[in-house]
Amino acid sequence: MIRVLVAEDQSAVRAGLVLILGSAPDIEVAGEAADGRRAVELARELRPDVVLMDVQMPLLDGVSATRRIVAERLADVLVLTTFDLDEYVFGALRAGAAGFLLKNAEARDLLEAVRTVARGEGIVAPAVTRRLISEFASAPARGAQPDPAVLEGLTRREREVLGCIGEGLSNAQIGARLDMAEGTVKTHVSRLLAKLELRSRVQAAVLARELGL
Template identity: 50%
Template sequence: MAEPAAGRTLRVVLADDQELVRSGFAMILGAQQDIEVVAEVGDGLAAVAAVQELAPDVALLDIRMPRMDGLEAARIICARTACRVVMLTTFDQDDYVYESLEAGASGFLLKDLRRDDLVHAVRVVANGDALLAPTVTRRLIADVVRNRPRAGSDPDERLRSLTERESETLNLMARGLSNAEIARAMVVSEHTVKTHVSNVFVKLGLRDRVHAVILAYECGLVS
């Protein structure tokens, strides 16, 4: 299970219009020594306000909420803050998954997940790894991307800014390898891999590994 940096407390905002769901998730997360739930809200507008005021590490957003749904809240939060977003839903249609990722979310979870998976998701996303690694369903991401029209700008142009090693790093990320696995494959230190990953994010304007994978599929870097 991914762990946060030593001594660091992860701050979380929970947004769900169902009080029982919201309070249940808050109890699970609040029981962890390294996680603090700083706000519980019932709609998207309140979620945006809480994130802007409290600057949490992660926001868990229900997709269907009154006043403003989770997808719109995610777009605003991801565009205006450094907070990472995980979407929560009782539905698992591909459209919701794609729209969540398109909005900038770093994860997509069904509400019937196990408590350990919820805690793991918060830690992974807060650490910048999104919900990728070996447990990510790369097939789902590939299917979603393949069924959507390409963006107006040519992603291939953006890839030309990468060095050879950065391109190799992106390719291995897209295949689901962790930093440690990439380090072994490239015969470099894990610190070097982290530098390459950071450079890829900055040069391509990406938030995390999930969006790097999507770009790699869109560009045909991975099939």
């Protein structure tokens, strides 16, 4: 059972999300939060598998709440966003969000996004994520550009997997391309994230794009 904490300040939207999530036999709504501060408190208390986080939240914004939840390893965070909130998206990405989902997504897409994040495959809705990554990588410098030397600690296979992550491929798709078992791909992903000191696959995808992999 996948336990989800829903963090959304608009009660009507939150109720809709809870209704959709509750309709799935493999998903349980563990709690609800109407502000970012409460989201962090409940994440500490309930230890859900996934936090569904709106970026615009009172008391503590969704980006700051995401940063705290990820830093404390309380749960994976799936951010609800719209394309006109790029700065929030970039902030959430830097904070370690596991994935992004458009607020107007269909119910089936929401459920699949939650399952994807719960499986540890942080990239959600490839078409959405690729656009976000492309915009992020092509945007004016938001800090120091990564040094290609960071890749020196990776094996050849790990570099190949990183390149596939940059394309927005899932573990299954990476396995098919590189002729590896899905479990082996997952192991490579975990190792390269640890070596590169990254918090999520989305951060790895951005790094791959920035380095031209």
